[in-house]
Amino acid sequence: MALPVSVQPSQDWDGNDGPWSTFACRVGTPPQTVRVLASTSVPETWVVSTGGCIATDPADCLDSRGVVFSPNASSTWDNVGNFALDVEKNLRNYSSNWDNGNYGFDTLSLGYLGSGGPTVETSVIAGLNTKDFYLGSIGLSSQPLNFTATDNPAPSLLGNLKTRNQIPSLSYGYSAGAPYRLKKVLGSLTLGGYDASRRPPNDTIAPFTLGDDISRDLLVGLQSIEYSDARTTGRRLLSEGILTFIDSTVPHIWLPLEVCRAFESVFGLTYDNTTDLYLVNSTLHDTLSQENASISFVLGNRVQGGETVNITFPYASFDLQVSSPIVPEPTRYFPLRRADNETQYTLGRTFLQESYLTVDYERSRFSVHQATFEDGAVPNLIPINSPTGPSSDAATSNRGSDGFSRGALAGTVAGAVTLCFLIIGALCLLFWKRRRRRRIQAGSEQAGVKEAETASGSSTSIIGGELNNEFGDGQYRPPEVEGSPGSRGKLVEAEGNHGGIEMEGTDGGAELHGSGGVAEMEAKGPTAELDAVHVYELPAGEVKAKVPRSESGQERIRIARLARLQRKEQRIE
Secondary structure (H helix, E strand, O other): OOOOEEEOEEEEEEOOOOOEEEEEEEEOOOOEEEEEEEEOOOOOEEEEEHHHOOOOOOOOHHHHOOOOEOHHHOOOOEEEEEEEOOOOOOOOOOOOOOOEEEEEEEEEEEOOOOOOOOEEEEEEEEEEOOOOOOOEEEEOOOOOEOOOOOOOOEOOHHHHHHHOOOOOOOEEEEEOOEOOOOOOEOOEEEEOEEEHHHOOOOOOOOOEEOOOOHHHOOEEEEEEEEEEOOOOOOEEOOOOOEEEEEOOOOOOEEEOHHHHHHHHHHHOOEEEOOOOEEEOOHHHHHHHHHHOOEEEEEEEOOOOOOOEEEEEEEHHHHOEEEOOOOOOOOEEEEOEEEOOOHHHOEEOOOHHHOEEEEEEHHHOEEEEEEOOOOOOOOOOEEEOOOOOOOOHHHHHHOEOOOOOEHHHHHHHHHHHHHHHHHHHHHHHHHHHHHHHHHHHHHHHHHHHHHHHHOOOEOOEEEEOOEEEEOOOOEOOOOOOOOOOOOOOOOEEEEOOOOOOEEEEOOOOEEEEEEOOEEEEEEOOOOOOOOOOOOOOOOOOOOOOOOOOOOOOHHHHHHHHHHHHHHHHHHHHO
């Protein structure tokens, strides 16, 4: 199972309408490192191209725009052509005909070299020359792109990552960062999940569903806006709820004119017609900072009723700075814009400084949380798993009523059956080995007895109760024994025609030395004449040294021993 990916912040604060926390990525071959924002409304990745900075621009243009990408310097660049960026066309300043991008395919790696971020070899890249969008962006929308120059739709960045099993689902979590919090809290971007350390634990999730218009899908019901400061609490600035679109591609908050008038009243703002902005001078800034004012936005899935979430903003979150080419010199401004109609109601990047957005495209839902800022917080990435598994069509058609995949169930049953067969096989093998071992032992004992029964062609050696043929010369040699009184534990030696025989009168084995080899025998059992308190000598002539074939094996051995004893006695006489 793939894990969520955390995109590495660049550690810089960029932009001419921020500052904004950017993210690092590498484009092309060899890789060119650039710094970009995150866009919640585009599916491709934007980078500033070589036409983004010209001779009349300030000397720091290249760096202030996050570094420029040169397609001609990339050996893997596959050019498609110039196309409209086609984003936020409803908003002023973003709908001119020259807001185009030079589109193509190239290798994209997220994060700095060595950060471990994922790489997509054929990712859609748009080179920006316009200054309306001053910085590039990592596209977070899951929608594929359609080019008139190609037959097949090109997948989004999220789609590419999921297809390559580099993230678990088409989802992400994002917060823009806050330079006024703690020690400048950087932005947070997680693909395939969210960072639980950036939103409240056990937070109640107000359910938001994606809108039908894919160009404005992150719609929320803005039910209330309230102002508070040291003297005022809960002053309403919005008379009735409106639908607004969350989009980090743009920096500002676009609200109805009457709402903007209410903001002007409580904050003492003045609208600048030239820049179409609320510029803030140093005197007003000092006053607002001392008043410690805050604004609360109440959001729901509808314009009224239902579950809601409250996002509170300090004045510091609206204390931004605008610079060239919008104004000649850096100037403070309040990021509020006057909307002409409801199609322009937008909560831009400013809103995402104090909120954490989690989007799950595969379930068509998202959530908004109050962002948390904890010094030394450790990222806690939580995956959002795909509801349909690796293959959407196959998984959808094979799901049971309980939501558990029939394919997964079949695999589990097959695994259990296989395990049972393996256990049974192991037990059978163990039983067979034990039975075979017993048969070999029994066969060895039986073979020894048969060898001892052989009347000619071999002599026997008896080792620990086992009989083994050793002479192999075709002659039968009955044992010769010279006995004398003795006791258990003492050694009895005897001479015979075929060599000496040593017998130790213990419970252990007796050693018999003869010309044909060495014989060992445990002196116990029926052979009492070898392992006994006394050894008796038989008189000569009483036993004929012949072994009848009808006798048993041990009886034959006994008779042979007696014959050898008789012959020895005769020799002594």
